[in-house]
Amino acid sequence: MNNNRFYIERQEARESNARSYPRKFPICVAKAKGVHLTDVEGKDYIDFLCGAGTLALGHNDNDVNKAMMDLLQSGAMLHGLDLITPIKDEFTTTLLESLPEDFARNSKVHFCAPAGTDALDAAIKLCKFATGRRAVISFSGAYHGMGQGPLAMMGNLHSKEYIPGLMGDVYFMPAPYSYRCPFGVGGEDGDRIAAQYFERMLKDPESGIVKPACVVIEPIQGEGGVIPMSANFLKQIRRVTKELEIPLVFDEVQCGIGRSGDFTAFEFSGIKPDVLCLSKAVGGSQPMAVIVYDKSLDKWGPGIHAGTFRGTQLAMAAGNCLMKKVRDRKFLDDVKRKGKIFMDHFTSLKKEVEVIGDVRGRGMMCGIEIVDPKSKPDIIGSKSNGGAIAAEIQRKCVENGLIMEKGGRDGAVLRCLTALSIPDTDLNKGIDILTEVIKSVDKSAR
Ligand SMILES: Cc1ncc(COP(=O)(O)O)c(C=O)c1O
Known part of the structure; x- marks a missing residue:
């Protein structure tokens, strides 16, 4: 070699x-x-x-590989757009069973094109379609992927500053970051002020921010530097978004599927989002992205959001196996x-x-x-x-x-x-x- x-x-x-x-x-x-x-x-x-x-x-x-080998040897259809297959049905069951019950009960699943950025793109479109609004709220330090929608919601300037014409109407709020607190206080005070700032900006008719289609946040920021959001902060964001009827999107592409020590990174906070974005581990090593969202948002019509590689059967077999092991x-x-x-x-x-x-x-x-x-x-x-x-x-x-x-x-x-x-x-x-x-x-x- x-x-x-x-x-x-x-x-x-x-x-x-x-x-x-x-x-x-x-x-x-x-x-x-x-x-x-x-x-x-x-x-x-x-x-x-x-x-x-x-x-x-x-x-x-070994188990994940066996699940993929079994599927390969079974004569199953390996690619099928969003056609129905038994393994897809099983994957959906496992996913919904693994999520917090009170969230899964009223949720639907959309299979996206296979990257994390596709999940975020789908989430934004879902919320814009359902609310008829155009703006999106993101946070400093956020990372949501490299597509031109998710990139517009990214905190890091390096990859976006030379790309003109990114998705418009994105407003950034300061995310609590105790070690480098944007308000110079840190700790619980930093959380409290960040939540207060968020609330004021969304409720102030002179803030310059139109009512958004959604608020998008990572319960634990990953690329931004491993910054966990506190339960208190998430609760305040939930309270305000609920009061104003703004869908709340949790990007758990990186922090979901067991990474936080719970199956989802949000469940420790006792609240639930309207949309959950998953990718990375959900495909058990293979490309896969899904959004799981409240049924009330399911307003889009047939084929409104499509994509060729929504039917990655090997990823469904692998992800199904991985989730069953991780959720224990x-x-x-x-x-x-x-x-x-x-x-x-x-x-x-x-x-x-x-x-x-x-x-x-x-x-x-x-x-x-x-x-x-x-x-x-x-x-x-x-x-x-x-x-x-x-x-x-x-x-x-x-x-x-x-x-x-x-x-x-x-x-x-x-x-x-x-x-x-x-x-x-x-x-x-x-x-x-x-x-x-x-x-x-x-x-x-x-
Ligand atoms: C939180 C989060 N969202 C979205 C993405 C984008 O995922 P992908 O690179 O698969 O498009 C990433 C990638 O690291 C991520 O960490």
Whole structure:
């Protein structure tokens, strides 16, 4: 087999300049099992990225693969637009059974084209169609995908600032972010003020914001830097949107399907959305996106929102199998336990080093915010983003056999999105590699 460099050079020559992950992880992957990757030179890596959280059961899970093999060998139709098949029917049953009962009871499912961005696009269209309104509310730090609708709702400016003509009428509200509180207070006060600001802006006839078709929010922001929304904040957003009859859309493309330690990331808050967007893990490793929404919004007519690849049967078989394993309470409690191991460890390391500003997350959606130790603290004591330091940590992790994702402002947040099924030994091994790298980079950064 050729070496990594051979494949990297060929990719550079033949693929788009927009390629991203191979720039951070310059390897050619030959094999993958669980949370282990092996490159073409035979080097092993622990995968804390796992398809940006898509691989909730890791690579090549035996049961998921068997479900796909069984379907392949059964003579079933593999592609069928939105035609009915037994596996599609079973997938829908499993999905609705796995969601909180009081949400699922009154919901309908729409299969979208297979990416997360397609789910968001469908959600926006559903709400615009049902309400006849044109505006959409999003939040700072949001990430909803790269289509021109979802991109317009993205907080990060990097990918959108040079694209003219994105979907119009998008208004941004400040999302609570305790470590870098937009109101300079943090904690519960930050949540309270953000909720108050949201309410005022939507109720003030002079705010400049027309009544929107929907409010879209990630219960745990992912790409924005692993920022969990508190139950209180979500409750306030729900109260206001309900009062004003504005559909509330939860984007759980990344934080859903067990990642938070519950099947959905919203259920801990005791409220429910009008629309739930799912992708990534819902297809059990294969491309799939769905929206689940309140029946009252089902106003669109036949074929109003279509797409060729809405019938990805292999993804239905894989997702059906994955959801049945993940929704088990014991499995979910174990997700919480493992997330706590990660966060407790780095919260304690934070006391020893100067480059860790904050450790946060929920379930196994964990983030470590890296700061520049030489910078001056702001009014709430937070130092400047350490984007360059985080990039060095990521690079050294790869050298030491750990694939570690980044995100957040200036890419300063190290993010753990590994398989929910990761064995403790692999989790601890990954934690050890990351700890050693952080300690060594900390010394040079001071
Ligand atoms: C919360 C959220 N929404 C939407 C998307 C877009 O998904 P996709 O990249 O599959 O279009 C992502 C992708 O990371 C995401 O994290």
